[in-house]
Amino acid sequence: MLYHRLDDLREQAARRLTEELRNTGGTQQARSQRDSAVQMYADQVEQYAAVENGLCFGRLDGDDGARRYIGRIGIFDTTGDYDPLLMDWRAPAARAFYLATAANPQGIRRRRHLRTRERKVTGLNDEVLDIAAASPTAHEELTGEASLLAALNAGRTGRMRDIVETIQAEQDRIIRAELPGVMVVQGGPGTGKTAVALHRAAYLLYTHRQQLSTRGVLLVGPNATFLHYISQVLPALAETGVLLRTQGDLFPGVSARRAEPATTAALKGRTVLAEVLAAAVRDRQWVPDEPLEVELPQREVLVLDPATVQAARDRVRRTGRPHNLARALFDIEIVHALADQVAERIGADPLGGENLLEEADRAEIRRELGEEPEIRAMLDRLWPVLTPQRLLADLYASPERIAAAAPMLTDAERAALHREPGGWTPADVPLLDEAAELLGEDERAAAARRDRIRSLQREYAEGVLEIARGSRSIDVEDEAEGGEILGVTDLIDADRLLERQEESERLTTAQRAAADRSWAFGHVIVDEAQELSPMAWRLLMRRCPSRSMTIVGDVAQTGALAGTPSWQEALEPYVARRWRLEELTVSYRTPAEIMAVAAEVLAEIDPALRPPRSVRESGVSPWDRTVDADRLTAELVDAATREASGLDDGRLGVIVPEGRVAELGAALGAALPEAAVGDDPELESRVVVLTVSQAKGLEFDSVLVVEPDRIVAESPRGHSDLYVALTRATQRLGILRTC
Numbered sequence: 148m149l150y151h152r153l154d155d156l157r158e159q160a161a162r163r164l165t166e167e168l169r170n171t172g173g174t175q176q177a178r179s180q181r182d183s184a185v186q187m188y189a190d191q192v193e194q195y196a197a198v199e200n201g202l203c204f205g206r207l208d209g210d211d212g213a214r215r216y217i218g219r220i221g222i223f224d225t226t227g228d229y230d231p232l233l234m235d236w237r238a239p240a241a242r243a244f245y246l247a248t249a250a251n252p253q254g255i256r257r258r259r260h261l262r263t264r265e266r267k268v269t270g271l272n273d274e275v276l277d278i279a280a281a282s283p284t285a286h287e288e289l290t291g292e293a294s295l296l297a298a299l300n301a302g303r304t305g306r307m308r309d310i311v312e313t314i315q316a317e318q319d320r321i322i323r324a325e326l327p328g329v330m331v332v333q334g335g336p337g338t339g340k341t342a343v344a345l346h347r348a349a350y351l352l353y354t355h356r357q358q359l360s361t362r363g364v365l366l367v368g369p370n371a372t373f374l375h376y377i378s379q380v381l382p383a384l385a386e387t388g389v390l391l392r393t394q395g396d397l398f399p400g401v402s403a404r405r406a407e408p409a410t411t412a413a414l415k416g417r418t419v420l421a422e423v424l425a426a427a428v429r430d431r432q433w434v435p436d437e438p439l440e441v442e443l444p445q446r447e448v449l450v451l452d453p454a455t456v457q458a459a460r461d462r463v464r465r466t467g468r469p470h471n472l473a474r475a476l477f478d479i480e481i482v483h484a485l486a487d488q489v490a491e492r493i494g495a496d497p498l499g500g501e502n503l504l505e506e507a508d509r510a511e512i513r514r515e516l517g518e519e520p521e522i523r524a525m526l527d528r529l530w531p532v533l534t535p536q537r538l539l540a541d542l543y544a545s546p547e548r549i550a551a552a553a554p555m556l557t558d559a560e561r562a563a564l565h566r567e568p569g570g571w572t573p574a575d576v577p578l579l580d581e582a583a584e585l586l587g588e589d590e591r592a593a594a595a596r597r598d599r600i601r602s603l604q605r606e607y608a609e610g611v612l613e614i615a616r617g618s619r620s621i622d623v624e625d626e627a628e629g630g631e632i633l634g635v636t637d638l639i640d641a642d643r644l645l646e647r648q649e650e651s652e653r654l655t656t657a658q659r660a661a662a663d664r665s666w667a668f669g670h671v672i673v674d675e676a677q678e679l680s681p682m683a684w685r686l687l688m689r690r691c692p693s694r695s696m697t698i699v700g701d702v703a704q705t706g707a708l709a710g711t712p713s714w715q716e717a718l719e720p721y722v723a724r725r726w727r728l729e730e731l732t733v734s735y736r737t738p739a740e741i742m743a744v745a746a747e748v749l750a751e752i753d754p755a756l757r758p759p760r761s762v763r764e765s766g767v768s769p770w771d772r773t774v775d776a777d778r779l780t781a782e783l784v785d786a787a788t789r790e791a792s793g794l795d796d797g798r799l800g801v802i803v804p805e806g807r808v809a810e811l812g813a814a815l816g817a818a819l820p821e822a823a824v825g826d827d828p829e830l831e832s833r834v835v836v837l838t839v840s841q842a843k844g845l846e847f848d849s850v851l852v853v854e855p856d857r858i859v860a861e862s863p864r865g866h867s868d869l870y871v872a873l874t875r876a877t878q879r880l881g882i883l884r885t886c
């Protein structure tokens with residue numbers, strides 16, 4: 148019944164989308180209303196398709212005999228009294244599904260978990276919460292673990308799945324926490340921090356739709372591989388309004404993929420770099436040592452002396468305006484001084500009296516001088532308008548500029564900043580953002596933003612057409628019924644749709660936010676937040692002036708050298724002590740046998756830290772073997788082949804030291820053609836070879852950790868890296884050492 152209703156809803160939305168797209172012309176208001184309708188129906192078609200799998204996954208039987216079904220979206224009975232046929236998991240009335248216990252049944256007598264494949268029910272588990280009333284049947288159990296354990300033991304696919312069917316009470320509390328304020332969610336590996344962060348995004352968008360649909364939600368993850376890993380979760384929860392970004396993509400127009408030494412990235416993460424950049428901007432406001440001569444065609448030579456430039460610069464700086472925006476004031480100052488020179492000369496009274504020129508004459512001279520190309524060129528040298536990219540590229544490229552801007556750094560640190568142009572690193576992005584603040588947006592930056600928006604609008608227009616094409620089967624059915632209905636794509640192409648988009652500047656909130664550096668998000672969620680440097684925190688705080696944030700991470704897993712050793716330290720400058728801490732204490736991923744091995748490494752990081760409690764045992768002990776160094780590759784290939792063949796439909800992750808990834812990856816790739824290796828390896832491959840920083844946040848059924856001692860030795864945070872590596876497996880762990 149629910150699936151039939153879903154089909155009806157989907158057909159209805161697709162038909163309306165097609166109708167709206169066919170309409171053209173009309174008044175501005177009519178067009179704007181139509182664009183809203185197009186966006187709404189396109190979203191609906193996408194949402195109804197997204198919830199197809201596992202549409203309904205729960206049932207609550209109340210003490211009063213009432214029955215409620217819980218699912219991915221709400222569906223109502225539109226033929227009757229608008230009764231809910233299916234309740235959205237985020238609705239307040241659905242909450243008992245996650246919280247009710249035998250001790251506190253919340254008016255619920257029985258909770259049922261339904262498992263479905265496509266549109267068939269394949270299994271169910273009942274929990275009777277009122278023990279006195281329990282009349283056990285074949286599938287009734289008294290604990291809530293059956294569905295959870297089934298989900299945890301299932302083979303991994305290389306893509307994260309949502310946990311909407313089995314959210315646990317401690318997670319539910321965090322997911323549904325109030326919107327305002329900064330909440331830190333600290334939890335050991337596998338405690339569901341990422342899952343909770345994603346479900347919180349979906350919950351907030353549902354509960355505060357009005358507010359967040361205009362300001363948007365930003366979710367920041369550690370790297371592109373990770374974002375790829377989690378990218379399916381929100382669409383499966385029928386939410387498309389969250390912008391997923393890595394730090395390297397947070398500056399519009401820049402995609403930072405260049406590599407650099409960890410120590411250089413750490414240096415760039417320090418707040419002292421904000422001072423360096425401010426000094427670098429000041430350094431570009433040049434006062435010449437010698438007077439500058441400007442030779443104007445058909446006119447005299449004008450001379451600008453250093454003292455005049457210095458005085459103009461001081462006055463302009465005192466206004467506190469950002470560099471690019473202050474340029475107009477500087478121009479006025481300098482042109483004024485030059486015009487005075489001209490006026491002195493041409494207005495001089497031959498009889499020695501007062502200057503003969505009136506104010507109107509002087510104004511005319513200033514206007515003319517201001518337009519002289521030679522003078523404009525000189526002003527460009529004295530106070531150049533700069534993009535953030537120009538400022539930073541010029542700084543890095545010049546040891547002299549670095550020396551002038553960074554006297555507070557050591558020689559070695561200054562040398563580390565020096566490099567040739569050619570792409571940006573993720574650590575450059577917060578610096579570009581800082582530079583943009585110092586420089587202010589000039590016309591060129593505004594034009595670049597308009598270009599980006601235009602290209603996004605085109606993408607959007609194409610996306611709408613894709614959706615309309617995807618709903619084509621419904622058009623075909625209409626035709627079969629005898630209707631002569633053309634598909635929407637026969638009538639309109641992306642360019643025409645784009646024209647229409649441009650009339651009303653319609654874009655999804657996430658798309659507009661992505662193109663606009665100064666966008667203020669309604670809520671910001673940061674995953675693996677322990678990796679952020681102080682400079683990266685500055686950037687994120689700018690994107691979220693309301694300080695409505697969910698910060699998710701584990702300080703014991705900090706790998707980045709400029710990462711966060713304590714939440715208080717990271718947040719203090721922005722919210723003082725006004726943040727709240729929630730902790731997750733149960734590891735759903737890592738079985739007890741593996742957690743015991745990881746716990747030894749955790750004690751090396753800090754003996755006071757406690758590992759999370761594993762929710763299950765796998766019954767398989769991790770293995771740990773030492774081999775001769777020259778046998779390592781052969782032994783690794785053997786072990787990986789064995790582990791891979793033991794997987795049913797799961798995945799094997801091979802985590803290797805950074806310094807050996809190319810060599811060992813090539814050997815594994817030659818022996819196991821299905822092995823993926825590289826900067827952004829395909830996680831859906833059965834075997835994936837990665838470094839610890841790539842493996843951050845990911846998980847595999849079986850994991851091989853290669854040369855743990857070398858992983859530790861490769862970084863000052865090496866024990867944290869090893870802890871991350873050892874906690875990636877859901878079932879089996881093998882360790883291969885060399886002697």
Ligand SMILES: Nc1ncnc2c1ncn2[C@@H]1O[C@H](COP(=O)(O)OP(=O)(O)OP(=O)(O)O)[C@@H](O)[C@H]1O
Pocket residue numbers: 295298299308309310313314315318334335336337338339340341342343701704735736843844845846874
């Ligand atoms: N309530 C739950 N029901 C089913 N699966 C869950 C639940 N909570 C967590 N999991 C599963 O446990 C695994 C670990 O979750 P997740 O990746 O969110 O942990 P994490 O705390 O972010 O780990 P890490 O710190 O290692 O990145 C995932 O496979 C997730 O789906």
